[in-house]
Amino acid sequence: MTTIFPKDFLWGGAVAANQVEGAYLKDGKGLTTVDLLSTGEKRFPMMFGEIENYTPDKKEFYPSHEAIDFYHRYKEDIALFAEMGLKSFRLSISWARIFPNGDDNQPNEAGLQFFDNVFDELIKYGIEPVVTLAHFDIPVHLVKEYGSWKNRKVVDFFEKYAKTVFTRYKDKVKYWLTFNEINMLLHLPYVEAGLIFKEGEDKQQVMYQAAHHQLVASALAVKAGHEIIPGAQIGCMLAAGMTYPYACNPDDVQKAMDQDRESFFFIDVQSRGKYPGYAKRFFEENNIELKIAAGDEELLKENTVDYIGFSYYSSRTTSTDPDILKNHTAGNVFDSITNPYLEASEWGWTIDPKGFRITANQLNDRYQKPLFVVENGLGAIDQFGQDKEINDEYRIAYLREHIKQMEEALKDGVEIIGYTSWGPIDIVSASTGEMKKRYGYIYVDRDNQGNGTLNRSKKKSFHWYKQVIESNGENI
Numbered sequence: 001m002t003t004i005f006p007k008d009f010l011w012g013g014a015v016a017a018n019q020v021e022g023a024y025l026k027d028g029k030g031l032t033t034v035d036l037l038s039t040g041e042k043r044f045p046m047m048f049g050e051i052e053n054y055t056p057d058k059k060e061f062y063p064s065h066e067a068i069d070f071y072h073r074y075k076e077d078i079a080l081f082a083e084m085g086l087k088s089f090r091l092s093i094s095w096a097r098i099f100p101n102g103d104d105n106q107p108n109e110a111g112l113q114f115f116d117n118v119f120d121e122l123i124k125y126g127i128e129p130v131v132t133l134a135h136f137d138i139p140v141h142l143v144k145e146y147g148s149w150k151n152r153k154v155v156d157f158f159e160k161y162a163k164t165v166f167t168r169y170k171d172k173v174k175y176w177l178t179f180n181e182i183n184m185l186l187h188l189p190y191v192e193a194g195l196i197f198k199e200g201e202d203k204q205q206v207m208y209q210a211a212h213h214q215l216v217a218s219a220l221a222v223k224a225g226h227e228i229i230p231g232a233q234i235g236c237m238l239a240a241g242m243t244y245p246y247a248c249n250p251d252d253v254q255k256a257m258d259q260d261r262e263s264f265f266f267i268d269v270q271s272r273g274k275y276p277g278y279a280k281r282f283f284e285e286n287n288i289e290l291k292i293a294a295g296d297e298e299l300l301k302e303n304t305v306d307y308i309g310f311s312y313y314s315s316r317t318t319s320t321d322p323d324i325l326k327n328h329t330a331g332n333v334f335d336s337i338t339n340p341y342l343e344a345s346e347w348g349w350t351i352d353p354k355g356f357r358i359t360a361n362q363l364n365d366r367y368q369k370p371l372f373v374v375e376n377g378l379g380a381i382d383q384f385g386q387d388k389e390i391n392d393e394y395r396i397a398y399l400r401e402h403i404k405q406m407e408e409a410l411k412d413g414v415e416i417i418g419y420t421s422w423g424p425i426d427i428v429s430a431s432t433g434e435m436k437k438r439y440g441y442i443y444v445d446r447d448n449q450g451n452g453t454l455n456r457s458k459k460k461s462f463h464w465y466k467q468v469i470e471s472n473g474e475n476i
């Protein structure tokens with residue numbers, strides 16, 4: 001049997017700056033929102049934007065301050081990626097490495113140089129960089145001084161940042177993504193958008209206004225990217241995963257549809273270029289009044305994305321029955337209940353490979369644009385066996401089943417241009433800030449408290465993924 005994966009399919013891996021780099025204040029980088037998130041008990045309320053004037057306590061441990069030290073070890077890591085045969089590597093630029101305060105007049109040359117070095121190293125091995133402009137880190141100065149994305153002025157700062165990096169890397173980077181998991185704004189408003197709510201503030205009003213600002217900023221980035229970079233491909237990025245109705249009763253079906261639309265809302269604007277009809281009704285019923293500036297609607301219309309980037313970890317399930325709703329799944333920010341047909345990861349994330357195929361089909365039916373799977377993977381606890389190896393069969397099983405379903409989606413006629421699995425090397429977990437929740441093919445010796453040599457070693461999955469890529473998806 002010959003493989004159905006296109007010959008130039010972008011097999012790869014994906015990370016985010018704050019989860020790998022460390023060196024959080026090195027060479028002029030400014031403090032970012034995620035640098036204030038400890039692993040302690042304050043992490044969760046803060047991720048939801050619920051702690052005002054939070055002052056980090058120096059005694060706590062801040063994972064992103066050192067992470068896995070990719071900042072100094074990128075050459076070693078990229079050499080390992082090359083050995084695995086990665087065709088692409090998705091990473092993010094930390095805005096505060098380029099503009100430490102976000103509103104600076106001049107960019108920070110040392111920060112620009114760092115990413116030049118990383119891109120050069122990738123290109124040396126023929127690995128295509130895929131770059132996210134904003135992946136859960138915002139210069140803290142913008143939060144303090146302007147209220148982050150609540151404030152329209154931040155759109156201009158973002159546009160300047162985007163133009164700066166497009167101009168600098170135009171000969172090195174063709175694939176870009178604007179905002180990572182933009183729909184997370186509604187679930188983790190501090191993490192995705194740097195929002196901290198004041199007492200008495202109407203959260204929904206604030207979040208949707210911030211969303212409008214990000215959607216405008218995203219369209220401005222698409223526009224600038226197309227003007228500056230020859231052949232640029234600029235995508236959006238959705239935390240995807242379809243919602244099943246628990247029962248076939250129409251109320252459940254309607255609720256599942258509404259829940260999916262909460263997420264599609266963002267992509268409908270970024271890909272179709274206008275606010276969907278259902279948003280109008282939602283805004284009216286919830287007394288949300290968006291301030292839309294003159295020219296915004298045109299801008300959104302004329303600058304839609306080239307492809308749909310998405311992450312897929314699990315599907316979701318919902319119900320209108322209060323008793324069934326009590327079976328809430330743990331560990332997932334999306335409102336979901338336990339699906340009796342499916343297993344879950346150690347963190348309670350539902351495992352549903354078939355849902356991956358269905359989700360890809362949904363996105364294809366809805367947008368008719370190429371899809372790029374920019375995150376997928378299993379967070380698990382790894383242990384060395386007696387042979388001093390990590391035999392992560394569970395990870396291989398998860399990825400194998402998902403890749404098989406991606407193949408089914410290709411057979412369904414869905415256009416998919418690449419697959420970058422999450423965390424090809426162990427990194428800090430975004431939700432918990434811990435190291436013990438690992439995704440990598442490459443193990444990093446570091447624990448939850450920040451101890452360890454930071455040495456890298458190959459897991460069993462390293463060899464498996466290498467063979468998947470070598471055979472272009474045939475040998476899985």
Ligand code: BGP
Nearest residue numbers: 016180181379428429430431432
């Ligand atoms: C996505 C984020 C990533 C990431 C991943 C896994 O939501 O885009 O940054 O970390 O989820 O989540 P976690 O690290 O919490 O397991």
